[in-house]
Amino acid sequence: MPVATTRDDSWAEALFSEKEHDFGVVARGALTQHPVKIQNTTNQTLHISSIGASCTCASGEVDTQTIAPGETATLTLEMNTRQFYGKKDSNVIVRFDAPRFAEVRIPVRMYCRKDVVLTPGEVNFGAVDKGAGAERTVRIAYAGYAGWQIRGVQGGGKLLNAKVEEVGRTSSGADYELRVKLSPDAPPGPIRERLVLVTSDANNPKVPVLVEGEVEDDITVRDVDLGTLASGxxxxxxxxxRGKKPFKITAMACEGTAGDNFGMKLPDAERVVHVVPMTFTAPDKGGAYSETFTVDVEGRDEPVIFHAKGRVLGG
Known part of the structure; x- marks a missing residue:
């Protein structure tokens, strides 16, 4: 008689930075997203075959399905506050089919308030030019009892200025506007913050609001992930x-010790978009590596900076 065996998925579970997530108490219509890192600490390439959920109130999305040794993917967990309210529990299910099959379940939960509605569901600045600053408004509608109030806003740090103002009131509710300003001093890069509305509700006094966006420099360049290479x-x-207007590259240099491992051919004309062909020869020494590059641009006081990273096997 065959002996039943139990599949061991613990190797895959150990790759996740978090094993579960509680979104807490959120408003109706609010954007609820949370990133979880999946780091490949094995010596084999991982492949995610599918991502599902045990309930339509939850979902997950990964930025790459193939994860080489030493690389990291981001799984974004989300719960649907537009169609569901009250207490909701679900599981986001991540399935691997390489190097072998495994299934990882990440419990997610929330309590979505029916009485507080955000429109839109987040503060989204979108793409903002460096130094320009920006302002966005979110409308907050409450339906419940007459005395409910928003007493203040917490969070945001030095780069976000948030103010809330009552714009209407009825015998059973109130309307507010949340105005959020992004400072012109915000550095280039992604914005992901959380504001908290502090209310007079003794049972659930706090309502979170997600803030997202991207501050773009006059010239943008993405970091390079070279993946895993064999020595040599x-x-x-x-x-x-990419620039806002035509620009000329005058020099490019690697600041680390691996400069001789990189080759490049610089363009000699002004363009809005420059595609620089490069080569990399993996060094003899194995392990992870990371290099910083500076790009000098004619007429620009500061260089443009990007990073290259990867992993060398052997050596």
Whole structure:
């Protein structure tokens, strides 16, 4: 008689930075997203075959399905506050089919208030030019008892200025506007913050509001992930620099000790978009590596900076 065996998925569960997430008490219509890192600490390439959920109130999305050794993917957990309210529990299910099958379940939960509605569901600045600053408004509608109030806003740090103002009141509710300003001093890069509305509700006094966006420099370039290479292996790749207007590259340099492992061919004309062909020859020494590059631009006081990272096997 065959003996039943139990599949061990603990190797895959150990790759996740969090094993569960509680979104807490949230408003109706609010955007509820939370990132979880999946770090490949094995010596084999991982492949995510599918992402599902045990309830339509939850979902998950990953930024890459193939994760080389040493690389990291981001799984974004989300719960639907537009169609569901009250207490909701679910599981986001991540399935791997390489290097072998595994299934990881991440419990997620929330309590979505029916009496507080955000429109839109987050403060989204979108793409903002460096130094320009920005302002967005979220409308907050409450339906419950006459004395309910928003007493203040917490969070945001030095780069966000948030103020809330009552704009209407009825015998059973109130309307507010949340105005959020992004400082012109905000540095280039992604914005992901959380504000908290502090209310007079003794049972659930706090309502979170997600803030997202991206501050863009006059010239943008993405970091390079070269993946995993064998010692001595050569890889060709392109670095793309995009400007608000035509610009000329005068020099590019690697600040680390691996500068001789990189080759490049710089363009000699002004363009809005530059595609710089580069090559990398993996060094003899194995392990993870990271290098910083500076790009000098004619007429620009500060260089443009990007990073290249990867992993070398052997050595």
């Amino acid at each position: 292996q050569e890889k060709r790749f392109n670095v793309v620099l």
